[in-house]
Amino acid sequence: MSLLRIFSKPHWQSKDPSVRRDAVGRDDDPALLSRLPSLAREDEDGGVRLAALKRLADPGLCQTAAHDDADPAVRKSAALLLLELLSGTHAKAPSLSDRMRLLRAQDEQKLLEHVALNAPEAELRLTALQRVERMPFVLDRVTADADSGVRLAALGRIDDERQLERISERSRKSDKAISRLAAERAQAMRIERGDANAITTHARDLCEQFERLLREGGHDDAAETLCAAWARIADRAPANLTARFQNARDLNERSRDPLQLARLRQQASDRAEFKSRLEDLERQLHQPDPSSYADLQQGFAQLEELHARIADGDEISTAGLSTRFARVGAQISALAPVIEESAEPNPTPARTSESQAAAREASRVAARHTREVEQKQMAERLQVVIEAAAKAIDGGHSAAAHEAHAEIAQLRRKMQAIPASLREALADVESEYARIRQWQDWGDRNRRAQLLEEMERLPAAGLHPDALSTRVREIQTEWANLNRIEGGKAAPNAGMEARFHALCRDAFKAAKPYFEKRAELRKQGSGQVSEFIGQTNTTLRDENLTPRDALRIRHEAAQALHGLDRVDPRERKALASELKQILAAVDERIKAANVQIENDKDALITKAIALAELGDTRQAMAQARDLQKRWQASGNGRRNRDQAQWKAFRSAIDAVFARADNERAELNARQQQALDSAARLCSELETLIAADNEPERSAVHALEAQWRELGCSDSALRKRFQSAQEALQRRSVERKRRERRAQFDDWLAHYCLCRRLEQAEIGVDAFVAEREQLPPLRLHTDAMQARVQPWLDGQRAESAAPSALRDCVLELESLAGIEPPEGDRQRRMDLQMEKLSARMRGQQAVAPEQALQVLLADWLQLGIPDASSQSLDSRFQTAVVGVLDTLG
Numbered sequence: 001m002s003l004l005r006i007f008s009k010p011h012w013q014s015k016d017p018s019v020r021r022d023a024v025g026r027d028d029d030p031a032l033l034s035r036l037p038s039l040a041r042e043d044e045d046g047g048v049r050l051a052a053l054k055r056l057a058d059p060g061l062c063q064t065a066a067h068d069d070a071d072p073a074v075r076k077s078a079a080l081l082l083l084e085l086l087s088g089t090h091a092k093a094p095s096l097s098d099r100m101r102l103l104r105a106q107d108e109q110k111l112l113e114h115v116a117l118n119a120p121e122a123e124l125r126l127t128a129l130q131r132v133e134r135m136p137f138v139l140d141r142v143t144a145d146a147d148s149g150v151r152l153a154a155l156g157r158i159d160d161e162r163q164l165e166r167i168s169e170r171s172r173k174s175d176k177a178i179s180r181l182a183a184e185r186a187q188a189m190r191i192e193r194g195d196a197n198a199i200t201t202h203a204r205d206l207c208e209q210f211e212r213l214l215r216e217g218g219h220d221d222a223a224e225t226l227c228a229a230w231a232r233i234a235d236r237a238p239a240n241l242t243a244r245f246q247n248a249r250d251l252n253e254r255s256r257d258p259l260q261l262a263r264l265r266q267q268a269s270d271r272a273e274f275k276s277r278l279e280d281l282e283r284q285l286h287q288p289d290p291s292s293y294a295d296l297q298q299g300f301a302q303l304e305e306l307h308a309r310i311a312d313g314d315e316i317s318t319a320g321l322s323t324r325f326a327r328v329g330a331q332i333s334a335l336a337p338v339i340e341e342s343a344e345p346n347p348t349p350a351r352t353s354e355s356q357a358a359a360r361e362a363s364r365v366a367a368r369h370t371r372e373v374e375q376k377q378m379a380e381r382l383q384v385v386i387e388a389a390a391k392a393i394d395g396g397h398s399a400a401a402h403e404a405h406a407e408i409a410q411l412r413r414k415m416q417a418i419p420a421s422l423r424e425a426l427a428d429v430e431s432e433y434a435r436i437r438q439w440q441d442w443g444d445r446n447r448r449a450q451l452l453e454e455m456e457r458l459p460a461a462g463l464h465p466d467a468l469s470t471r472v473r474e475i476q477t478e479w480a481n482l483n484r485i486e487g488g489k490a491a492p493n494a495g496m497e498a499r500f501h502a503l504c505r506d507a508f509k510a511a512k513p514y515f516e517k518r519a520e521l522r523k524q525g526s527g528q529v530s531e532f533i534g535q536t537n538t539t540l541r542d543e544n545l546t547p548r549d550a551l552r553i554r555h556e557a558a559q560a561l562h563g564l565d566r567v568d569p570r571e572r573k574a575l576a577s578e579l580k581q582i583l584a585a586v587d588e589r590i591k592a593a594n595v596q597i598e599n600d601k602d603a604l605i606t607k608a609i610a611l612a613e614l615g616d617t618r619q620a621m622a623q624a625r626d627l628q629k630r631w632q633a634s635g636n637g638r639r640n641r642d643q644a645q646w647k648a649f650r651s652a653i654d655a656v657f658a659r660a661d662n663e664r665a666e667l668n669a670r671q672q673q674a675l676d677s678a679a680r681l682c683s684e685l686e687t688l689i690a691a692d693n694e695p696e697r698s699a700v701h702a703l704e705a706q707w708r709e710l711g712c713s714d715s716a717l718r719k720r721f722q723s724a725q726e727a728l729q730r731r732s733v734e735r736k737r738r739e740r741r742a743q744f745d746d747w748l749a750h751y752c753l754c755r756r757l758e759q760a761e762i763g764v765d766a767f768v769a770e771r772e773q774l775p776p777l778r779l780h781t782d783a784m785q786a787r788v789q790p791w792l793d794g795q796r797a798e799s800a801a802p803s804a805l806r807d808c809v810l811e812l813e814s815l816a817g818i819e820p821p822e823g824d825r826q827r828r829m830d831l832q833m834e835k836l837s838a839r840m841r842g843q844q845a846v847a848p849e850q851a852l853q854v855l856l857a858d859w860l861q862l863g864i865p866d867a868s869s870q871s872l873d874s875r876f877q878t879a880v881v882g883v884l885d886t887l888g
Contacts, residue, residue: 382415
């Protein structure tokens, strides 16, 4: 791989895992993006695989990595990422439809529970919950999930009676629908297994519902539903409740019989008419008018006829009305003499002016006219109320019927006579109302008895004191409602009323210790809240209160305000007012702090925008970093405004860093170009070295001049170029050494061939043939020719003196640095002393190469070594090779 490719390799292909991991997490290289799936599966570094997984946010890859990745940390992180993606809490989570599809393919319980707990969509939580197998988790979602549909679905999976009871009690205040359904299912299970108390309670509820239906009116479907529910427990219900339900059902059947209904309607109408007229007579008797005595007698006569007809009825008691009727008759009889006496003219002054008489007459006429107008208006109103009462009765709205009947009674008391056109309609309404009132009175008496029974059972029911108190108040409200329905009168049975109040006191007595303890705790809570208010007011007076502390105080004050149910109710209003004042004061402080933070950040934004005009990029980056620190130190204001300001600030800061990045990229490009040029010069120099021919010196000098001009800062390239230069220098030195030594090697080769001739190892012809094969001799050619010429001429040369040969060998061994034998050491020392003496006399020292040439010439001139000097010849050749080696 070339140096250029090494330096241009993208970061995500770097050998450094940390560089590769950062690039995978941030770079937008298209090649990188296409390789992310393979990097997530195959990269050797776990951090790189995890960075690719997070970048892709692909549920399939996350699930594969969570199960198959070799790194435990990657498996754990991939599993957590998969949970976020499927639950929809991740920013790159798939759409709801895709998550629903992916969730259906999952079986891991931990994943299903996480989705059922954290998914924002109720539909997704419900889908996950339906596949969760751990029942404690399902039980928790019944009361903890935010969606009613999910809570109902979770409740549907609970089939344990005790758990249903706990759910009902736990959600009694938070979710009444869940509490009611859980209680109903638990009761159904108790009934299913034959629990006597549950059956009795259910039977009593059915009786109460049927009686309420009779009182308020309803549809036949509701009665049939109640009868069907009763049929399922009829064989196990107590006898008294069975009789009670049967009575209610019979009364319902009777109300649906036309003949019976007509008879009851007529009796009720007669009784209502009798009661109304009786009340009118009683009212007139309180303020008798002598002129109306005849009307009293006529009204009493009509009342006698109506009383005779009512007294014959055998189903409606008239004992109380008969007593009142007899008392009215006696009063009218006793009133006759008194009215006659009062009718006598009173003594008046003898002289009464005619004008006074005329005034009295005019006043009587005006009063009579006013009464007639009032009577007409009341008659019109009576007609409207009769129609409203009839409509309410037909629709089964008993409350509206009671109100209309009360207004009818009030109008009848004020009217002197009922118009004939309204009497029939009034009679029908009174008849219908009497029927409803009769059934309601009967049902109310039974309901009162039931409420008394329940009040007797409450102290021993084991209810929580709050639940007990709530139920007692509910019963008291219903009791008071029964009293209101009966016209505001006391209960029919005063003993029943007294018993009810006594039972209420007994029920509250059982819960008294709890309420006393709660009152004590509330008192402590009141003290704590008051202490908090005092400390907070002191803190708010501090001008150096930080926004963070203000937010903390606001949070604590809001919590205290929401928790005021734990303080004394009598102090709750005052404490709430003080806490709200604290919240208002804190909000003002926070508002002012937010304004200050907003202004500070606006100033920072202005400075950040001004950095674009700063020419020095390095200084601009330093100031940008300083602005970032000041931004963090400025604190947090209003969320929306903070986000908008942050976008503007970040845009300005990013512009500075983007400019720095561009300049850095340009610098890197220039540096890369320089590195490429340096690499090219190195390659060219290395090419010159690898060539067979000696490179031209001018070409080498040109490359070296370009290198110096380039000024490369890369140490590896500098080292590479220097190595190439040294190699080139070594090559030049070696070439010169070979050239310098070549003449000596050629001389030695010719000498060795000469010695073979002298030792008669070869003949003259062979010598001549071999010499032609050797390189031409360039050193001491004449001397070498003179040495072999005698042999070529067929003559024998003279032998050399051994001492002269020894001195020449010792000189060569001294040049080669070879130690002589023991016997020649003294002679060698003498020769060295002679040279030293000559140099001391001013003689110039000879270079080793020149000395070698001289010694070789001397050796050739000395002659042929004899038999005793053969060792000297061997030493001579060895010394020559040694000298050549030292010369390089």
